[in-house]
Amino acid sequence: MKKEMDKISDEKYSLSENNYEEKLFELCGITRELEEKKFFLGANKEVSELQARLLTVIKRLIDELNTAKVFKINRNEFLGNVSHELRTPIFAIQLSLETLIDGAVNDENVSMDFLNRALKQTERLRELVDDLINISKLEAGMKISKRYFEINRFIKDVVTELSGLSEKRNVVIKIESGVSDKTMAFGDEERLKQVFVNLIDNATKYAAENGEIIIGIRNTEKDVIISVKDNGVGIPKEDLPRIFERFYRVDKTRSRDMGGSGLGLSIVKHILELHNSTIRVESEEGKGTKFEFNLPS
Known part of the structure; x- marks a missing residue:
């Protein structure tokens, strides 16, 4: 044996x-x-x-x-x-x-x-x-390096940095914060900046003419909830399950005309997973798209 x-x-x-x-x-x-x-x-x-x-x-x-x-x-x-x-x-x-x-x-x-x-x-x-x-x-x-940071200050800095991009595409970015300036979030600022850059860049590409992007901030006892909402073309229902796949494009012709690698949303998903968070999406054709995720506070 x-x-x-x-x-x-x-x-x-x-x-x-x-x-x-x-x-x-x-x-x-x-x-x-x-x-x-x-x-x-x-x-x-x-x-x-x-x-x-x-x-x-x-x-x-x-x-x-x-x-x-x-x-x-x-x-x-x-x-x-x-x-x-x-x-x-x-x-x-x-x-x-x-x-x-x-x-x-x-x-x-x-x-x-x-x-x-x-x-x-x-x-x-x-x-x-x-x-x-x-x-x-x-x-x-x-590996990511997490620490506490002021969420309002962080988002204002990101929006300021992206102002040239939004102006170039005739899109207004607004911040609607329901939290105090002392409210903290816990995460890797550098990687989370990539999340916002990708989400906002994506929103400006598909926003309506003279469109608007609203970044919402609210909190619960344990989390800060952040959303990025646009009033653009929206995403067809049948495409929603696949938008976080690498190289997947809803409107292939427009995506290539506007530039972009086709990897942005996949990167967003991976970074948030490293923060034990999940990206959520709601969209309606002709009305726009809203992405939302939580961060520990």
């Missing part, structure tokens, strides 16, 4: 290896051997222990195999999306520069237009690379 015990030792079936299917095939053979021995030996403590150990190892291997397959599918899909997203701005930059180099444009204004197009795509490329780095760090288990 020691022979079978040795065959299913934890060392041999370490889950750090990747030949899961081969291991499961071998375990099936051990199972058959065990059944044969059980037929001759009858009820036996050692046989029972071996059975229990075998079932545990098989369960772990099946779970790990399923995880590995899902990871492979997600990884391949992710790499395909990244390749597509990188190729689009690179091609646009190349086309603009080749047109200028070939001397096809003699008008200075038209030349400047081509250069501006190339610059816009360069900015889009930089944003995509930055977001890819951020999402990779978050999924790898990025």
Whole structure:
């Protein structure tokens, strides 16, 4: 019986290896051997222990195999999306520069237009690379540094920093705070700033002409509740479950025209999960979208 015990030792079936299917095939053979021995030996403590150990190892291997397959599918899909997203701005930059180099444009204004197009795509490329780095760090288990900070002051600073963006897109950002200036929230300010930048940037892209974004702040005994609401185009009901997926876009044409990596909401979700918080969303087509989350106070 020691022979079978040795065959299913934890060392041999370490889950750090990747030949899961081969291991499961071998375990099936051990199972058959065990059944044969059980037929001759009858009820036996050692046989029972071996059975229990075998079932545990098989369960772990099946779970790990399923995880590995899902990871492979997600990884391949992710790499395909990244390749597509990188190729689009690179091609646009190349086309603009080749047109200028070939001397096809003699008008200075038209030349400047081509250069501006190339610059816009360069900015889009930089944003995509930055977001890819951020999402990779978050999924790898990025460490965050939490501390108490004044939530009103924090949000005012973020809105001031983003004022140029909102003015450029003719959108007004308002803060409606129902808490005192001494109200504290607990979290990583730098990472939470990314949350607001992504939510507000997203809202300005889809806001109505001369639109409005309202940042709401209220509190309970334990939490500060923050919302970001716009009066834009809204999100179709069937798209809501998927908006936090990487590279998922509701309006693909408009999203690419407005720029953006397609990773913003996924980054928001990951950062809030690191704060033990969940992002909630309400939306109605033609009326706008509201995102909301809690932070400990």
